[in-house]
Amino acid sequence: MYSLLFYDYVDNIVERRAPFREEHLALAGEMHERGVLLMAGALTEPVDGAVLVFTTDDRSVVENFVARDPYVRNGLVTSWRIRSWNVVLG
Numbered sequence: 051m052y053s054l055l056f057y058d059y060v061d062n063i064v065e066r067r068a069p070f071r072e073e074h075l076a077l078a079g080e081m082h083e084r085g086v087l088l089m090a091g092a093l094t095e096p097v098d099g100a101v102l103v104f105t106t107d108d109r110s111v112v113e114n115f116v117a118r119d120p121y122v123r124n125g126l127v128t129s130w131r132i133r134s135w136n137v138v139l140g
C-alpha cells in the first residue's frame with residue numbers, strides 16, 4: 051500500500067525555501083534510505099506544491115515526516131493532506 055502526501059506552498063517558494071532546503075532534503079533522504087519514501091518532488095509551472103509517495107499504509111509515518119519537515123515548521127507549506135493510494139498497475 052502507498053500513501054501520497056500533497057503539499058500546497060506559499061508564493062515564491064523557490065526563493066523562500068533556500069534556508070531550509072538542505073534540512074528538508076536530508077529528512078527526505080533519510081526516509082528514502084529507510085525504504086519508506088519512494089519518490090518526491092515539486093509540482094511545476096507553477097511551482098505551487100509537491101507530491102511525496104510513501105510506501106506505507108501507516109498514516110503515522112507520513113504524519114511524523116510532516117511534523118519534522120522544516121518547510122512545514124517554517125510556514126512554507128500552507129496546507130497538506132495524506133491520501134491512501136491503491137496502485138493497480140506499475
